[in-house]
Amino acid sequence: MNRIWEPRAYADAPRAQCAWALDAGWPALEGDAETEVAVIGGGYTGLSAALHLASAGVSVTVLEANAPGWGASGRNGGFCCLGGAKAPDAVLARRFGRAEADLWFEAQKRAIALVAGLIEAHGIEAHVHSDGEVVLAHRPRVYRGFGAEATWLEARGVRAEVLPPEALAERGLTARGIHGGLHVKAGFGLDPGAYAAGLARAAATAGADIRARSPVTAIRTEAGSYRLATPGGTLRARCLLIATNGYSSEDLPPWLAGRTLPLQSSVIVTRPLSAAERAAQGWTSDLMAYDSRELLHYFRLMPDGRFLFGMRGGYRATAGAEARIARKIRADFAAMFPAWAGVEIAHEWSGLVNLSRGLTPFVGPVPGMDNAWIAMAYHGNGVAMASYSGALIASLIRGETPALPYPSVMQAPLGRFPLGRHRRALFFAATPLLWLRDRL
Numbered sequence: 155m156n157r158i159w160e161p162r163a164y165a166d167a168p169r170a171q172c173a174w175a176l177d178a179g180w181p182a183l184e185g186d187a188e189t190e191v192a193v194i195g196g197g198y199t200g201l202s203a204a205l206h207l208a209s210a211g212v213s214v215t216v217l218e219a220n221a222p223g224w225g226a227s228g229r230n231g232g233f234c235c236l237g238g239a240k241a242p243d244a245v246l247a248r249r250f251g252r253a254e255a256d257l258w259f260e261a262q263k264r265a266i267a268l269v270a271g272l273i274e275a276h277g278i279e280a281h282v283h284s285d286g287e288v289v290l291a292h293r294p295r296v297y298r299g300f301g302a303e304a305t306w307l308e309a310r311g312v313r314a315e316v317l318p319p320e321a322l323a324e325r326g327l328t329a330r331g332i333h334g335g336l337h338v339k340a341g342f343g344l345d346p347g348a349y350a351a352g353l354a355r356a357a358a359t360a361g362a363d364i365r366a367r368s369p370v371t372a373i374r375t376e377a378g379s380y381r382l383a384t385p386g387g388t389l390r391a392r393c394l395l396i397a398t399n400g401y402s403s404e405d406l407p408p409w410l411a412g413r414t415l416p417l418q419s420s421v422i423v424t425r426p427l428s429a430a431e432r433a434a435q436g437w438t439s440d441l442m443a444y445d446s447r448e449l450l451h452y453f454r455l456m457p458d459g460r461f462l463f464g465m466r467g468g469y470r471a472t473a474g475a476e477a478r479i480a481r482k483i484r485a486d487f488a489a490m491f492p493a494w495a496g497v498e499i500a501h502e503w504s505g506l507v508n509l510s511r512g513l514t515p516f517v518g519p520v521p522g523m524d525n526a527w528i529a530m531a532y533h534g535n536g537v538a539m540a541s542y543s544g545a546l547i548a549s550l551i552r553g554e555t556p557a558l559p560y561p562s563v564m565q566a567p568l569g570r571f572p573l574g575r576h577r578r579a580l581f582f583a584a585t586p587l588l589w590l591r592d593r594l
């Protein structure tokens with residue numbers, strides 16, 4: 155496999171202290187096997203696609219390099235929320251037209267509903283909490299824009315409430331340096347690992363064959379079908395779905411080279427906070443929240459009293475870079491939540507999110523390959539959108555017109571980034587500008 159981060163980003167080390175459990179009890183592929191649809195990658199995208207295909211009676215095998223949920227799906231912040239693109243709405247309206255930009259927003263709402271429906275239908279114990287999420291203004295001018303944003307959301311069927319600074323304190327949402335909030339009443343928090351494990355079980359129950367420790371090392375075409383090589387065996391399939399997102403290889407398939415930009419995101423989780431400790435900080439709400447910075451922080455008090463805090467990750471995937479980001483994330487956490495500055499951190503980890511050049515996700519056929527499909531690039535917001543994209547691509551693979559909205563925003567094939575294998579430098583170059591914008 156040919157990937158652009160240091161090998162450590164693809165090893166177990168960054169997730170060794172993760173708070174979410176991993177279900178590693180799936181068998182590896184051994185010997186030669188055959189299936190109708192082969193899915194490469196066992197995160198939300200691949201598992202949701204497998205579940206929807208198997209439920210429709212299609213023979214499907216998931217090949218996961220590690221264990222289901224090992225990638226971003228089993229190590230994220232657990233915000234099941236609106237999102238999936240980084241391009242602002244005005245840009246999307248210019249590029250795709252107002253109606254398509256609105257359809258994209260509708261898809262985001264439907265994605266949240268889809269996850270809620272899957273959790274309910276398959277009895278997944280995902281420790282759900284939080285009625286939507288709160289955006290916290292890090293600058294007074296951001297707060298002044300919340301009224302217009304609330305009107306925009308309400309016009310699209312999402313209830314939204316502007317929270318002046320005094321309302322934040324009343325609702326147990328006190329963080330330092332915040333000038334007001336916007337409560338967006340869509341989405342909920344969940345245990346991401348439990349959700350991934352539940353999806354894998356549901357897919358298997360529906361008939362999907364799930365294989366762990368089965369990294370695909372080569373894709374060959376042979377007499378109108380695909381032959382996938384793994385260390386333990388090969389899988390022949392008529393159709394292929396690439397669901398590897400931030401953990402993709404430049405050569406699987408070669409078309410993907412240079413077309414995504416994986417970036418690290420880091421998370422810490424405290425030990426359970428007592429009621430007195432929560433009151434001392436003034437943060438007692440179970441609402442998930444993030445601040446309005448370009449280089450944003452996201453956080454939520456979980457049902458068991460632990461507090462999760464996440465932000466961008468390091469520029470490199472080395473032990474030294476991880477130590478630096480560990481210091482940085484603790485400093486940012488202490489700056490926003492000073493009463494908890496000395497609280498023990500029980501878990502910390504990082505993983506790869508994935509960006510596209512157009513800052514929109516792509517769900518569709520792989521150009522130049524017959525019966526090969528791809529779904530990825532959710533810009534750090536894939537709990538809902540990856541699950542949705544898996545359901546969407548299952549319809550496309552079956553040759554159906556999807557019942558779910560399939561906006562053209564999701565149909566623009568991934569463009570190539572400049573700088574080839576060195577494209578991570580784009581993020582290093584952009585970070586000081588984003589940092590500066592956060593201070594203006």
Ligand SMILES: Cc1cc2nc3c(=O)[nH]c(=O)nc-3n(C[C@H](O)[C@H](O)[C@H](O)COP(=O)(O)OP(=O)(O)OC[C@H]3O[C@@H](n4cnc5c(N)ncnc54)[C@H](O)[C@@H]3O)c2cc1C
Nearest residue numbers: 195197198199219225226227230231233370505535536537
């Ligand atoms: C730290 C962090 C915090 C995040 N927080 C949030 C959040 O709060 N809310 C939100 O909506 N989103 C969040 N995200 C993003 C979200 O987790 C992802 O968008 C989503 O999980 C993507 O799912 P996926 O299935 O497409 O990819 P992944 O879950 O990354 O799965 C890809 C899988 O492909 C496998 N793979 C790769 N190559 C091969 C191969 N050759 N053969 C076989 N298998 C292979 C990998 O092992 C991996 O398991 C976060 C991400 C991170 C890293």
